[in-house]
Amino acid sequence: MYAIVEIAGHQFKVEKDQRVFVNRLATEEGSTVDFDNVLLIGDGSNITVGAPAIDGAQVGAKVLRHLKGDKVIVFKKKRRKGYRVKNGHRQSLTEIVIEGITASGAKKATPKKEAKKVETKAKKAAPKKATGKADDLKKIEGAGPKAAEALVNAGLDTFAKVAEAKPEALSTILSEASSRLAHIVTDTWPKQAKLAAEGKWDELKELQDRLDGGIEK
Structure with missing residues (x-):
């Protein structure tokens, strides 16, 4: 079984036990988190598509660690203007592992x-x-x-x-x-x-x- 789920503004195709790097989550390392914006679930030949999300579907995951991605250099230049700016950026990321995919009947996570x-x-x-x-x-x-x-x-x-x-x-x-x-x-x-x-x-x-x-x- 696999699912397409939206996490922190991006869509991911995930399966059980898969490790995924997502934008930094405001969750402590070692804690569990549920994502209920599931757009599609595939189980063999059976495919369920949401409109836009599947009601009652949920993807459960565990937060493994917080980290930073590789440095990206952003260079801007304007011709004949003498304008040059060079900046570096490292995206804040969170590594999670998918613990399970629930097709229906899941309850939405309650806020703290x-x-x-x-x-x-x-x-x-x-x-x-x-x-x-x-x-x-x-x-x-x-x-x-x-x-x-x-x-x-x-x-x-x-x-x-x-x-x-x-x-x-x-x-x-x-x-x-x-x-x-x-x-x-x-x-x-x-x-x-x-x-x-x-x-x-x-x-x-x-x-x-x-x-x-x-x-x-």
Whole structure:
């Protein structure tokens, strides 16, 4: 039996006992994780296709380790402008092993307690628009326009609110907003937000210069 499942914004064809490298997951090493966005399941000549996902299907996996991929060199040049920029990037990855594929009857994984607290607050705050001016959350390293929008929609519209949240809760908010945001590492976001809320921009810049793939060196 094999399945095509979406994990952290990418689709993978997986089988039992197969090892897969995916974008960094906000899960501790040694813990188990379930993925319910299963697009297709094949069992011999029987193939089940979702629309887009198969209801009740689930792929279970175990997190083996967190690591970084090979360095990729990004070189940009503009002709006759004297513009040359060379950067290196190492993608944050997680190695998982597929423990099983469930075709139907699986229950969706429930979020952690901390994530539930933030979600509850977000639901209460959602119908009302923020009365104060929202902060520019894009100043947090790794928080692009879509990620910042997801935080604001969840009620975290200021640096002070983000600073009080747990990284796990922030990752849950991003994952629920879009599977394309699930790979973003939020480990340092509360720390960055705290410096921004206190107006310590120089210290924030120094911290961001030390970051590699969202992780502090």
